């Protein structure tokens with residue numbers, strides 16, 4: 001099957017140029033002028049970019065007594081309709097469960113995916129079995145990223161001891177640790193105090209997780225990773241305090257990556273003051289939406305390169321599920337949606353405002369992610385030999401976001417009423433057209449798992465440096481006799 005994308009302007013992370021693209025059997029086989037011979041897709045007036053990669057989603061996630069309501073089918077359909085052609089989900093073993101048994105569950109759920117996907121493995125408990133199995137997760141399953149939750153005390157949280165052990169194991173295996181950085185002990189105390197004072201509404205969720213909680217944990221995770229000799233990736237960086245810790249570390253030569261979410265870039269904590277309980281509860285996620293001033297910091301980080309990636313943390317719960325927390329905000333399932341809206345919202349609020357160039361847009365939605373997660377240039381590239389995960393982006397196509405027309409399975413949208421300019425004309429997943437002139441035509445089960453090799457260069461460099469700077473016993477000539 002041959003497809004030609006004609007008359008468009010190719011935009012990658014570092015180049016903008018006019019050219020056609022030939023796709024054969026799901027792969028880009030030629031980039032050049034005046035290509036012909038196959039099904040033609042007209043990209044006149046459009047930008048032809050690597051499809052978006054969302055490095056942080058939770059589809060059908062077992063969490064807080066329920067399951068997130070978008071599964072691999074509706075979640076990837078939502079992604080494709082907004083120009084995202086790959087997602088990375090988190091495999092969450094139960095306490096004492098084998099990592100491989102947990103993976104079987106994730107393998108089962110993901111058979112319905114409409115686009116390609118990969119997994120991160122979460123370290124939800126610690127012991128010799130986990131330490132052992134981490135190796136085969138990396139070597140046999142092609143999963144080179146391990147997630148650590150510093151929050152959700154009594155559930156997913158790991159302590160510093162466990163984190164330091166796991167980070168060292170990651171260093172040895174050529175894996176990259178990921179961290180949800182919030183101080184779970186402080187959150188738990190603040191939650192109890194707020195409830196005791198009768199502060200039980202959704203706004204108290206935000207009060208219980210101030211930016212300091214995130215700044216402290218981010219700094220701690222970075223320092224622990226540095227001591228373990230491994231790079232670290234901080235998920236959902238939402239505040240200046242967390243960004244500051246990342247910035248400072250990078251200036252000191254530490255390899256750390258930061259991932260703001262489209263929600264934190266564009267929505268703020270005034271949402272929690274809304275008089276309607278449902279409105280506020282639907283926006284409960286961790287970290288919470290912040291004061292507007294944090295948004296400037298996150299946008300600046302993306303432009304300056306101190307933050308590298310924009311994700312969604314898509315974890316969608318229905319209004320009914322959110323109501324589990326009426327009378328006690330700590331029982332509101334944490335999470336918001338965004339898969340369908342990340343690309344148009346970032347384009348509208350980033351490229352259309354001049355905060356980001358088109359090339360920076362491609363970098364933070366796709367190419368940087370593919371590089372950081374070690375799947376470039378199979379993903380995240382417009383190059384001969386790369387997978388044909390492509391979005392043909394029409395900068396003049398507009399819509400107003402509304403739950404009534406979304407692909408996501410839930411009954412509301414946190415971006416309801418936002419006007420976006422810049423939407424896919426076509427989205428291709430390994431050459432298959434999933435958005436066709438704006439119309440969504442996905443194929444359930446088309447998506448394949450993307451295995452990722454262990455990291456070579458950075459982990460080797462860091463372990464070499466660790467060896468060079470390792471503590472060494474000083475050999476002395478004159479040792480005084482003891483007890484003299």
Ligand code: URP
Nearest residue numbers: 180285286313315334335
């Ligand atoms: O509130 C959130 N972010 N829910 C999903 C789980 C997580 O912490 O990433």
Ligand code: ZN
Nearest residue numbers: 180235236286
């Ligand atoms: Zn998280």
Ligand code: ZN
Nearest residue numbers: 056057058313
């Ligand atoms: Zn998450």
Ligand code: ZN
Nearest residue numbers: 398419420421
């Ligand atoms: Zn308009």
